[in-house]
Amino acid sequence: MTTISNKTAIAGYGATEFSKNSGRSELRLAVEATLGALADAGIDPSEVDGMSSFTMDNNSEQEIFRAIGGKDLKFFTRIPQGGGGTLGPVQQAAMAIITGIANVVVVYRAMNERSEYRFGQPMHSLPPTSDNVIFAYHGFAGLMTPAAMLGLMMRRYMHETGATSLDFANYAVLARKYASTNPNAFYYGKPITVEDHQTSRMVADPLRLLDCCQESDGGVALVIVSAERARDLRQKPVYIRAAAQGSPKGTVSLGGFYKDNVWPFDECAAAGRQLYAQSGLSPADLDAAIIYDHFGPTVFPGLEAYGFCAKGEAKDFVKDGHLEIGGKLPINMHGGQLGEAYIHGMNGVAEAVRQLRGSAVNQVPGVRNMLVTAGSGLPTSAAILGVD
Amino acid sequence: MTDASARGHNAPCSNRDFDFFYRGLEDERLLVQRCARCNQLRSLPSPGCESCGSLDWEPLPLAGEGEVYSYVTHYHPPLPGFAAPHPMALVTMDEGVRLLGAMDGTDPADVAIGRRVRVEFVRRENVAAFRFRNL
Structure with a gap:
């Protein structure tokens, strides 16, 4: 077992409401989520000395710090790759605390993604950075949206595994079923049917509208401290049992079309191998999971890459009901990013914290260990969280 | 937006690693890179060879x-x-x-x-x- 395992814990989380138009600044959302997380943990804002976020977040560390009444910020760091990076800031926080660089680290993500800009729009005419010249090279063919990029990967997955849009409907329906009983979810009170999925319009064939995540405004923050400190605080510590990033040979940001396997898979498998090695746990030890669903169909190769079923067998695993509460691996009980909201996966981390504390609206009984993953089809990250 | 007109093509977002590809299209040629050391072909342009790390390459028409x-x-x-x-x-x-x-x-x-x-x-x-x- 390596030194990261169980040395740190999520002591608190905070979140704003999730909406299509927050009516306030992104910085205000970040501050509200941060103050909420600190209050949840029972830690005074003056104790915060580290902050970690996504490069895509528009809120600077020192501005949040100023607004919460921070005193002495010593550690701040950012992780790229948008939703692929979700668990990267968590890993940064854990490493900073273990090495003594910081003691109380806030991880945050806040955005007015729906009301002020939309990620699903064509990406073109960008400055020629190393990633952008690749987006432009693919955009030259008309491949300009994340939906089309993942659609191209998933079409090959369907060809090789026999999975169909009807299989993907099973997850789309399940995510909205969970969301329909979650008051924080966009799909609260609005379950959908397989027919709704099958008749929803194509966005990037094979991906339909109801395969796509929400576009959301909102903020989520976590407070991470040492395991020792967490045991003295008011909430049950949610230990970071493992945290890893994955970007194996051939990985390209939303453009890994040139390696043997073009599925959104290799980077997830690479992160998974590290998680199981760090924690000493195996897929069979995990009671539930948050599997990143920028697009619902990517959950299928995700389940395979993290070892819950063999390659190509996710369609049967899902069809047999194993993602439901009572199944082998309930996932995304908040409704996922298809059903609750899209906050670059941070709302999924918050759901994992609630599940492990036993306070979720769609609670899985007796959860001890959970996998949480980030966006696939680009450099990714993942963590295993657990409680005693 | 890059002004690449002085570099022989009008593709909207390129750099000096990608220019050869767009210049090739001006001549109705579909070019990829061939590593000068190990002969590995690569289509997605890169300054270096993913197989051997060499920075030397030549364009190859498909x-x-x-x-x-x-x-x-x-x-x-x-x-x-x-x-x-x-x-x-x-x-x-x-x-x-x-x-x-x-x-x-x-x-x-x-x-x-x-x-x-x-x-x-x-x-x-x-x-x-x-x-x-x-x-």
Whole structure:
């Protein structure tokens, strides 16, 4: 077992409401989520000395710090790759605390993604950075949206595994079923049917509208401290049992079309191998999971890459009901990013914290260990969280 | 937006690693890189060879035929420069490298994995481009 395992814990989380138009600044959302997380943990804002976020977040560390009444910020760091990076800031926080660089680290993500800009729009005419010249090279063919990029990967997955849009409907329906009983979810009170999925319009064939995540405004923050400190605080510590990033040979940001396997898979498998090695746990030890669903169909190769079923067998695993509460691996009980909201996966981390504390609206009984993953089809990250 | 006009092409976002590809299209040539040390071909341009790390390479023109490896059809939102639905194919060229290309001008229902395609050079406004057509 390596030194990261169980040395740190999520002591608190905070979140704003999730909406299509927050009516306030992104910085205000970040501050509200941060103050909420600190209050949840029972830690005074003056104790915060580290902050970690996504490069895509528009809120600077020192501005949040100023607004919460921070005193002495010593550690701040950012992780790229948008939703692929979700668990990267968590890993940064854990490493900073273990090495003594910081003691109380806030991880945050806040955005007015729906009301002020939309990620699903064509990406073109960008400055020629190393990633952008690749987006432009693919955009030259008309491949300009994340939906089309993942659609191209998933079409090959369907060809090789026999999975169909009807299989993907099973997850789309399940995510909205969970969301329909979650008051924080966009799909609260609005379950959908397989027919709704099958008749929803194509966005990037094979991906339909109801395969796509929400576009959301909102903020989520976590407070991470040492395991020792967490045991003295008011909430049950949610230990970071493992945290890893994955970007194996051939990985390209939303453009890994040139390696043997073009599925959104290799980077997830690479992160998974590290998680199981760090924690000493195996897929069979995990009671539930948050599997990143920028697009619902990517959950299928995700389940395979993290070892819950063999390659190509996710369609049967899902069809047999194993993602439901009572199944082998309930996932995304908040409704996922298809059903609750899209906050670059941070709302999924918050759901994992609630599940492990036993306070979720769609609670899985007796959860001890959970996998949480980030966006696939680009450099990714993942963590295993657990409680005693 | 790059002003690459002094670099021999009008592609909207390029750098000096990618210029050769767009310049090739101006001459109706589909170019990939061949590593000067290990001869590995690479289609997605890069300054270095993924196999051996060499920075030395030379452009190699492809014959222009291949087989569809995967595809996607874009429906929404509207794309600058393309009508919807817009099919695209990831093609394994006969030389062994994969290349992503537009398939506008082909009915999306006629795009399928395993189908043989051939490159067709086109101009899109003032930019030299290419697309694939079924053989």
